[in-house]
Amino acid sequence: MSGLRKYLIIGSILLVGYLLAQYFSPKPTDWKQTYLAKDKIPFGTYILHQQLTDIFPGAKVKTVQTAIYNTLQAKPAGPSNYLLIAGTVKVDELDYSEMVKYMQAGNNILIAADQLQGILLDTLKLKVRANYSFRSKRKFPINFVNPLVKKEYDYYFEKGISSQYFSAIDTARATVLGRVQNEQANFVRYRFGKGALYLMPNPQLLTNYSLLKEDGIDYAGKILSYLPKTDQLIWDEYFTKRDQNNTSVLRVFFEYEQLRWAYYIALFSLVAFVLFEIKRRQRIIPIIERPKNTSVEFVEVVGKVYYQQRNNRDIAEKKITYLLAYIRNKYRLKTTELDQEFAAALINMAGASEAVIEELLQEINYLKAGHAVKDAQLIRLNKLIEQFYKQDQ
Numbered sequence: 451m452s453g454l455r456k457y458l459i460i461g462s463i464l465l466v467g468y469l470l471a472q473y474f475s476p477k478p479t480d481w482k483q484t485y486l487a488k489d490k491i492p493f494g495t496y497i498l499h500q501q502l503t504d505i506f507p508g509a510k511v512k513t514v515q516t517a518i519y520n521t522l523q524a525k526p527a528g529p530s531n532y533l534l535i536a537g538t539v540k541v542d543e544l545d546y547s548e549m550v551k552y553m554q555a556g557n558n559i560l561i562a563a564d565q566l567q568g569i570l571l572d573t574l575k576l577k578v579r580a581n582y583s584f585r586s587k588r589k590f591p592i593n594f595v596n597p598l599v600k601k602e603y604d605y606y607f608e609k610g611i612s613s614q615y616f617s618a619i620d621t622a623r624a625t626v627l628g629r630v631q632n633e634q635a636n637f638v639r640y641r642f643g644k645g646a647l648y649l650m651p652n653p654q655l656l657t658n659y660s661l662l663k664e665d666g667i668d669y670a671g672k673i674l675s676y677l678p679k680t681d682q683l684i685w686d687e688y689f690t691k692r693d694q695n696n697t698s699v700l701r702v703f704f705e706y707e708q709l710r711w712a713y714y715i716a717l718f719s720l721v722a723f724v725l726f727e728i729k730r731r732q733r734i735i736p737i738i739e740r741p742k743n744t745s746v747e748f749v750e751v752v753g754k755v756y757y758q759q760r761n762n763r764d765i766a767e768k769k770i771t772y773l774l775a776y777i778r779n780k781y782r783l784k785t786t787e788l789d790q791e792f793a794a795a796l797i798n799m800a801g802a803s804e805a806v807i808e809e810l811l812q813e814i815n816y817l818k819a820g821h822a823v824k825d826a827q828l829i830r831l832n833k834l835i836e837q838f839y840k841q842d843q
Contacts, residue, residue: 485535485653485690487513492659495535498670501661502683505674506531509683515691518545521684522552530682532559535653536689540567554643558677562653563689564614574640577618578651580610581634592636592669594628599672605665611654612636627676637673648676762823766831770814773835788815802841810834 480491487499502511509531514521518541522532532552539561541549546569549559566578581590591604592612605612615634619626628637628650640647650673660666774785781799783792788811796811797804813831817823 483537483654483657485537485657486687487685490658493654493657495657497658497661498535498656499685502685505671506677506679506683509679509681511683511685513685513687515687517688518686519548521686521688522548525552525557525684526682528682529678529680530557530684531677531680532557532684532686533677534560534686534689535562535656536686537563537653538565538567539563539570539689541570542568546570546573549647550642553645553647556644557680558645558648560648560650560674560677562650562656564651564653566649566651574624574649575618575620576616576649578614579617580613581615581630590631592628592630593632594637594672595626599675601668605669607655607660607666611657611660612652614651616649616651639676762825762828763817766817766823766828769832769835770817773814773838776839788818800838800842802838806834806837806841810838 481493482491483493484491485493485495487495490496499511503509510526512526518534553559564578566576570576571578589606589608590610590612591606593604594600612630615630615636616638617634619635619638620640623640624635625639625641626635626637627639627648628635630636636652637648637650640649654660655666656670656673661670777783777796777800778785781796783795783799785792793808793811797807800807813827813834817827817831
């Protein structure tokens with residue numbers, strides 16, 4: 451058995467063993483505070499949502515996931531109750547104005563939230579605090595104020611789920627319905643016309659964790675008993691469902707801890723592999739110089755060759771050939787006969803002066819006659835040609 455095959459077999463066995471151990475191992479309790487009606491975890495609200503029809507017989511429960519303003523704009527006809535349980539509730543001016551209209555029409559709103567944000571705190575003069583000593587092993591008592599619903603012996607809850615309380619309220623408008631340790635208010639009511647707004651800073655008291663106990667069922671039932679019986683009940687999940695509407699491709703990985711760590715490990719391994727391979731295998735990239743323009747050097751070399759050969763006639767004939775090609779392409783004139791007719795047509799069409807054209811054609815005809823081309827004649831021809839090009843632009 452080769453060394454590589456041996457390691458692959460051992461690695462596969464260990465991987466399968468790990469997966470089986472993870473599959474059959476007991477799942478840890480999820481203590482995430484979702485407050486969702488579908489969640490059966492301790493801080494979900496599955497039990498309460500299922501019991502709503504028993505608490506409000508005949509009521510139709512409508513679950514919404516839109517902002518408060520939009521929900522109340524499309525509220526059902528007739529009297530209704532509005533129930534909102536969340537970790538954080540932020541109410542803006544539009545939401546609040548619509549809530550006031552809704553309550554003044556004879557409807558009621560119950561909000562249970564750890565954190566109240568927005569206009570509610572300033573308008574209702576509220577402050578929410580938590581006594582962190584509540585989180586000690588000692589259970590802390592809470593109860594109602596109204597003797598009709600007040601329990602003879604206080605309610606006790608674990609894990610600090612009753613630690614939140616209102617440290618400041620508008621005593622001129624608010625009615626205290628419940629207290630923590632007979633001191634701080636943890637359940638208040640604000641009247642608005644024919645309806646009312648009920649606030650409590652302990653949403654955990656309405657979750658599965660609390661309702662699995664007898665005290666929790668009794669306490670939640672008395673909380674909801676303050677809402678009058680109606681045919682319609684609005685269950686708002688806007689503030690709890692927003693995080694659940696994530697459509698990211700990676701949301702499944704980040705939703706479960708095992709998959710999240712697997713994703714991090716795979717990502718780290720990939721980065722480490724790339725860095726290691728770059729260090730081991732990347733070849734040195736050669737420095738490539740920018741291409742040089744050698745046109746000028748080429749012309750100089752060709753010029754030196756012609757100069758050394760002293761072949762003036764060849765140079766003159768090439769310059770004449772290029773000139774005549776220029777005239778043919780630009781003015782569509784025949785250059786086989788450079789006679790008076792050609793000269794007259796070129797003078798009419800070209801931008802060069804008549805004197806330059808006539809002198810240039812005379813010089814060309816002279817050289818075509820076969821006379822020897824001396825240096826002075828070649829220089830004169832070159833000057834006339836350059837002058838023609840310059841004037842013809």
